[in-house]
Amino acid sequence: MKRKFLSTVLVLAMTATIFTGCGKAEPTVADQTTSEVEPAAAQASQESGTVEDSGEEFITINACFATGMTGAVNNFAIEKGLYEKEGIKFNTIQWSSNDEVLSLITRGEIDVADGDPSSYIPGIANGVEAKLVGNMWRYSGCYWLIANNDIETIADLKGKKVGTAGAAGGMKLSVLKMLEAEGLTESDAELIANGVYQGAYATLTSGEVDATIIHNPYAALAEAEGIGHILGRAWDYIPDYYTGTIIASNKIINNDPEKLQRFITAYYKVHEEVKNEYFDEFVAWAAETMNTEEDVMRKAIQSEIDVWLDYPVIPVDRVNKTVEILHQYGWLDENISADGTYDNTFAEKAAEELGLKDPYEN
Numbered sequence: 001m002k003r004k005f006l007s008t009v010l011v012l013a014m015t016a017t018i019f020t021g022c023g024k025a026e027p028t029v030a031d032q033t034t035s036e037v038e039p040a041a042a043q044a045s046q047e048s049g050t051v052e053d054s055g056e057e058f059i060t061i062n063a064c065f066a067t068g069m070t071g072a073v074n075n076f077a078i079e080k081g082l083y084e085k086e087g088i089k090f091n092t093i094q095w096s097s098n099d100e101v102l103s104l105i106t107r108g109e110i111d112v113a114d115g116d117p118s119s120y121i122p123g124i125a126n127g128v129e130a131k132l133v134g135n136m137w138r139y140s141g142c143y144w145l146i147a148n149n150d151i152e153t154i155a156d157l158k159g160k161k162v163g164t165a166g167a168a169g170g171m172k173l174s175v176l177k178m179l180e181a182e183g184l185t186e187s188d189a190e191l192i193a194n195g196v197y198q199g200a201y202a203t204l205t206s207g208e209v210d211a212t213i214i215h216n217p218y219a220a221l222a223e224a225e226g227i228g229h230i231l232g233r234a235w236d237y238i239p240d241y242y243t244g245t246i247i248a249s250n251k252i253i254n255n256d257p258e259k260l261q262r263f264i265t266a267y268y269k270v271h272e273e274v275k276n277e278y279f280d281e282f283v284a285w286a287a288e289t290m291n292t293e294e295d296v297m298r299k300a301i302q303s304e305i306d307v308w309l310d311y312p313v314i315p316v317d318r319v320n321k322t323v324e325i326l327h328q329y330g331w332l333d334e335n336i337s338a339d340g341t342y343d344n345t346f347a348e349k350a351a352e353e354l355g356l357k358d359p360y361e362n
Contacts (some may be wrong), residue, residue: 058084059259062091064101064113068197069216069300070244071114072286073137073274073308074267079285080278082270088263099123101247105130111252112263117245117319118170118326122333124341129250132314132342134264134350136244137271139318140307143174143234144219147211148204154182154231163194163203163212168331170243171196171213174234176329181237204228217292220300224293235307241325242318253343264312265350271310272354309359312347 065071065078077083078090093110095101098119104110106128114136124130151157157179165171172193176186194203194212201218203209205227213234222228235241246267252260274282287297319338326332350356 056087058087058089059262060089060091061259061263062093062109062111064093064095064104064110065090066114067094068290069142069286070136072289073271073282074114075289076278076282076285077270077274080274080281082273083266086262086266086269088266102128102130105247105249108249108251110249111256111260112246112248114244114246116170117242118322118332120245120247121319121323121338121341122336125336130247131250131253132245132319133248133253133260133344134246134267134312134347135309135314136246137268137310138304138307139242139244139309139315140235141170141174141238141241141243142304142307143171143213143215145175145178145211145213145231145234146204146219146222146228147231148207148228149226151210151228151231154178155184157182157211157231158184158188159190160210161190161192161208163200163209163214164191165193165196165200165213167193168329170241171234173241173325173329174238175213177238178232178234216300216304217286217290217297220296220303221292224296224299238325240318240321242315242322245314248346257346261346261349264346265353268310268312268350268354268356272356275308275310311356311359312350313344313358314342314347315360316342316344 065074067075083090093104095104095113098115101110101113101115102120102123105113112133117132120128120130120132124132145154147157151160162175162179164175172191175191179185179189192203192209194200194209197215197218200212200214201221204212204214204222211228211231219230223230246264248260283298283301284294286292286301287294290297292300316338319342323332323336323338327334
């Protein structure tokens with residue numbers, strides 16, 4: 001048994017680490033406080049007490065959630081107590097990469113997590129006991145290509161230094177697709193794996209790179225500070241690339257499906273509440289949490305509102321297209337497919353219960 005476990009971990013290290021450019025959790029400028037899952041807490045499935053409105057018992061989910069803009073809505077909802085109104089509490093572990101999430105699932109330390117499907121799919125295909133069970137609140141690549149003020153268009157990047165976040169993954173892929181759209185190839189620019197978030201922004205402000213792919217609020221911040229400007233949004237160039245998913249362990253899927261269903265349904269309910277009832281408060285919270293001026297944060301959030309979808313059901317066509325693209329670039333073993341890596345049962349029930357419709361359905 002021990003030999004099998006070690007084999008699985010080694011496979012995860014090899015298959016998942018190549019995606020670190022698009023797979024790391026987003027650290028905030030101001031550190032966020034999270035609670036470590038103690039051994040006793042990790043085994044707990046319920047806390048005492050009931051939900052006042054329904055009489056249901058509180059449940060506790062062992063979770064690993066993204067921070068930064070990717071995890072902003074979820075973390076606001078947790079702090080605001082919106083999940084507690086649904087009878088859900090969390091034991092949370094902070095994470096630094098998707099391969100760490102896979103290891104936590106393998107060790108049985110977490111029930112659910114969010115993150116990058118292009119890392120999770122190969123992990124599951126290689127034996128991780130888990131499934132993708134829903135979409136994150138947004139699942140298009142919310143990456144921005146920004147450049148210094150000497151660069152006017154993407155075509156001007158020929159011969160320039162361009163940050164790609166990592167050596168592979170969705171962020172580099174977005175750069176390649178944006179260059180290709182302007183008739184440039186990978187060899188026409190000097191591509192540099194320059195990290196993510198604050199680190200990537202620092203390479204632009206220091207002049208180490210002439211342009212970089214990056215998450216908000218740094219795209220909005222670059223314009224506000226006069227450091228540079230936006231050349232394009234990644235999801236306009238590669239709209240069918242699937243970048244945000246919820247993963248659950250087979251243990252909770254098989255042994256506690258009602259508990260998982262309550263979380264999945266609550267996830268989309270509270271995200272819709274934030275968008276429709278707490279939007280201004282959320283903007284102020286995000287600005288403070290990420291140490292950004294509120295007007296800059298508002299602009300950053302509103303610029304991505306078109307992909308704030310809150311739709312649960314995993315788009316199988318997007319998943320298959322993403323795997324196909326990864327095969328094309330040689331970033332995923334040809335033998336790996338998405339078959340058997342996802343389960344839409346919980347997402348479909350949540351969509352039905354909440355009346356959520358597919359935004360891309362004609």
